[in-house]
Amino acid sequence: MLATPVYIICSPSPQVGKTLVARLLSEFLLLKNGTVLSFDINLKEPSLLDYLPDITETADVTDTYGKMQLMDRLILNDRVTKVIDLGFHAFDEFFKMCEEIGFIKEAARRRIAPAMLFFAGTDRFSLRSYEMLRRQVPPAALITxxxxxxxRGELPDCIHRAALFRLPVLPVFLKTYIDRLTFSFTSYLRGEKDPSSELYQWIGRNYGILRDLDSKLTLGRSG
Structure with missing residues (x-):
C-alpha cells in the first residue's frame, strides 16, 4: 500500500522562501498527480492562498478547534498529498501540537508519510529549532x-546534509518575475521555447528534486 505524503514547509524565521517552495511543490504535485491540497498558515500577504487559490485552504493552529480540524485532514489517507505553508508565527505551536498528539506515530499507523522541509539558518534561534526537529522526527522525514x-556560503557544521535541498539564487529580475501573483511555474515550462534559459533550468532542476523526494515518500523508502 502506497503512503500519502504530507509536506510541512517550515522555519521559525520570516522571509526565508517558505511560500516560494510551497508554490513550487504544490504546482509540481498538481502536475504529477492531478490533485493536491495545500494549507496556508500565514499572517502576511502575499501568501500561498493568493498564488494558488484553487487548491489552497487557510488553516489555524491558535485554538483547539482549528488544530483538530487541520490534524483530521493530515492523518486522512485519502491518497491526496498535502502541503502546508507554515508561517513562522505558528512554528512553535504547530510542532508542540504534533508532539502532544503523537502525530508522527499516528501518521505511520495510517500510512501517512510526513516530511518536514526546514529552511536552514545560521542564527541561534534557527539552529535550536533545527535540533528540536531532529529530536522529534525520524531522520528520513527531515529535509533541510x-x-x-x-x-550565503556553507551551512553550519551541525546541519545534517544527508537530505539537503539546495535552492539556487536567481537574478533579481527573474526573482521579481516569479513573485508575480499570476506567475505559474508549470505554465512557464510548457510555454517557454528555450529550454536552455536560466529560469527554465531552475524550475526543471527543482521539479526533478521534488519528483525524487515524492517518489521516496510515496513508496515508503527512507533512503
Missing amino acids: IHNEFVV
Missing part, C-alpha cells in the same frame, strides 16, 4: 532546505 539567496 538551503536557500542560497538567504544563507
Whole structure:
C-alpha cells in the first residue's frame, strides 16, 4: 500500500522562501498527480492562498478547534498529498501540537508519510529549532532546505546534509518575475521555447528534486 505524503514547509524565521517552495511543490504535485491540497498558515500577504487559490485552504493552529480540524485532514489517507505553508508565527505551536498528539506515530499507523522541509539558518534561534526537529522526527522525514539567496556560503557544521535541498539564487529580475501573483511555474515550462534559459533550468532542476523526494515518500523508502 502506497503512503500519502504530507509536506510541512517550515522555519521559525520570516522571509526565508517558505511560500516560494510551497508554490513550487504544490504546482509540481498538481502536475504529477492531478490533485493536491495545500494549507496556508500565514499572517502576511502575499501568501500561498493568493498564488494558488484553487487548491489552497487557510488553516489555524491558535485554538483547539482549528488544530483538530487541520490534524483530521493530515492523518486522512485519502491518497491526496498535502502541503502546508507554515508561517513562522505558528512554528512553535504547530510542532508542540504534533508532539502532544503523537502525530508522527499516528501518521505511520495510517500510512501517512510526513516530511518536514526546514529552511536552514545560521542564527541561534534557527539552529535550536533545527535540533528540536531532529529530536522529534525520524531522520528520513527531515529535509533541510538551503536557500542560497538567504544563507550565503556553507551551512553550519551541525546541519545534517544527508537530505539537503539546495535552492539556487536567481537574478533579481527573474526573482521579481516569479513573485508575480499570476506567475505559474508549470505554465512557464510548457510555454517557454528555450529550454536552455536560466529560469527554465531552475524550475526543471527543482521539479526533478521534488519528483525524487515524492517518489521516496510515496513508496515508503527512507533512503
